[in-house]
Structure formats: C-alpha cells, structure tokens
Amino acid sequence: AQSVTQLGSHVSVSEGALVLLRCNYSSSVPPYLFWYVQYPNQGLQLLLKYTTGATLVKGINGFEAEFKKSETSFHLTKPSAHMSDAAEYFCAVSAITGGGNKLTFGTGTQLKVEL
Amino acid sequence: EAEVAQSPRYKITEKSQAVAFWCDPISGHATLYWYRQILGQGPELLVQFQDESVVDDSQLPKDRFSAERLKGVDSTLKIQPAELGDSAMYLCASSLRRGGSPSTDTQYFGPGTRLTVL
Numbered sequence: 001a002q003s004v005t006q007l008g009s010h011v012s013v014s015e016g017a018l019v020l021l022r023c024n025y026s027s028s029v030p031p032y033l034f035w036y037v038q039y040p041n042q043g044l045q046l047l048l049k050y051t052t053g054a055t056l057v058k059g060i061n062g063f064e065a066e067f068k069k070s071e072t073s074f075h076l077t078k079p080s081a082h083m084s085d086a087a088e089y090f091c092a093v094s095a096i097t098g099g100g101n102k103l104t105f106g107t108g109t110q111l112k113v114e115l
Numbered sequence: 116e117a118e119v120a121q122s123p124r125y126k127i128t129e130k131s132q133a134v135a136f137w138c139d140p141i142s143g144h145a146t147l148y149w150y151r152q153i154l155g156q157g158p159e160l161l162v163q164f165q166d167e168s169v170v171d172d173s174q175l176p177k178d179r180f181s182a183e184r185l186k187g188v189d190s191t192l193k194i195q196p197a198e199l200g201d202s203a204m205y206l207c208a209s210s211l212r213r214g215g216s217p218s219t220d221t222q223y224f225g226p227g228t229r230l231t232v233l
Contacts, residue, residue, distance in 0.1 A: 009155075036224075043119070043206055043224035044158070090157050101210075101220060102171060105157030 002027045006106035019078040023091035032094035033074040117141045119225035133195035140209030152204040
C-alpha cells in the first residue's frame with residue numbers, strides 16, 4: 001500500500017519569501033511522485049512529477065521538488081512567492097493498477113501569500 | 116488546449132434524491148477516472164475506466180453509486196439515493212494511454228462538480 005503525508009494543512013508566507021511545502025511518502029516499491037495545485041472551485045493541475053532519474057525536478061510556475069529516498073520525502077519549493085501562488089497543493093504517489101496508474105493523494109496544504 | 120469537461124458545475128439536492136454527473140474526457144484519451152474530494156481532504160479514486168471497461172472500482176460504494184462509460188468516450192456517475200455524507204467535489208480526470216505508466220501518462224483533471232446534499 002502507498003500513502004502520502006503532507007505536514008501542515010496551512011502555510012502562510014510573505015510575497016517574495018521562500019515557499020516550502022512538505023510531503024513524505026510511504027511505498028513498498030519505487031514511487032512515482034507528483035505535486036498538483038488546485039485553485040478555488042477548479043480541478044487539479046499538474047505542477048511536476050518524479051519518475052526516475054534526476055532527483056531534482058523542475059515544474060511550472062517556478063516550482064521544484066527534490067526526491068530524497070533516504071528521507072522518504074518530496075518537498076515542494078519556490079524561491080520567491082507570488083500572490084498568484086495562493087492555492088491548495090496536493091502531493092500524490094502513484095501505483096500501477098490493471099489499466100493504468102492510480103494516484104493516492106495527501107490531504108493538501110493551503111498556501112496563503114501575504115503582502 | 117483540450118480540456119476535460121464536466122457538468123453541472125454545482126448541484127444541490129435533497130437526501131434520498133438521485134443525482135447524476137457527466138464527464139467528457141480529452142478526445143482520444145483511453146483512461147477515465149472519477150474521484151471524490153471531501154472538503155479538507157485530498158481526492159480519492161472512486162472508479163477507473165479503460166475504454167468502456169471498469170478496471171478499478173474497489174472504492175465505489177456500489178449500493179448507491181454507479182458509473183458507466185458506454186461507448187468508451189464520455190461517462191456518467193450516478194448516486195441514488197444521495198446521503199448527507201455524499202456532499203463533496205466530484206472530479207473527473209483522463210489520461211491518454213491504456214495501461215499507462217505514471218512516467219509517461221499524465222492525468223488531466225476537469226473543473227469538478229460540487230455536490231451539496233441537504
């Protein structure tokens with residue numbers, strides 16, 4: 001079984017400050033890991049994903065995440081927060097099912113960006 | 116850019132009534148997913164189709180929920196009868212490949228249907 005734990009349901013940063021959203025995973029097999037963003041009353045948009053290879057993954061909107069196997073972590077960072085980054089962020093881990101890949105999501109972290 | 120379409124966007128119903136949600140995936144996408152997202156939680160997979168066939172419905176409450184994808188294109192999720200605990204966002208997603216690997220097969224999400232059961 002696979003699972004994801006997101007530490008901190010709410011994170012608040014000042015505009016221009018570093019964004020750090022934490023995600024730890026549990027997986028019995030090498031994991032595929034994802035970060036999605038959700039704006040109010042909208043669906044989820046893929047920010048980035050880790051599959052194999054380079055452990056530092058760059059995504060859209062200036063976000064990046066680093067896969068650390070020894071720490072079972074996949075934290076999301078952005079050097080400088082912008083007001084438009086305010087949204088809910090979900091970390092997810094994937095498992096292969098009979099017909100495709102099944103995503104297991106964390107409970108989400110609401111990011112607030114203040115002036 | 117092609118998108119996953121869902122309707123309605125919002126639905127309010129009374130408990131014991133029947134409700135239905137519709138999803139039109141991105142054209143050509145073989146795999147379709149229905150997720151339920153309860154407020155304050157992450158999405159949870161309810162059912163997954165590959166073409167017209169169900170490949171995973173282990174988390175679908177089959178006593179009241181049903182889903183179909185008759186022609187392997189659009190899909191309908193139905194709840195009958197609705198209960199108060201069904202209030203949630205219902206998200207549809209699609210991905211291109213059959214039996215896709217997560218390394219190459221991204222899931223694209225629709226805007227969701229927010230259901231309120233009174």
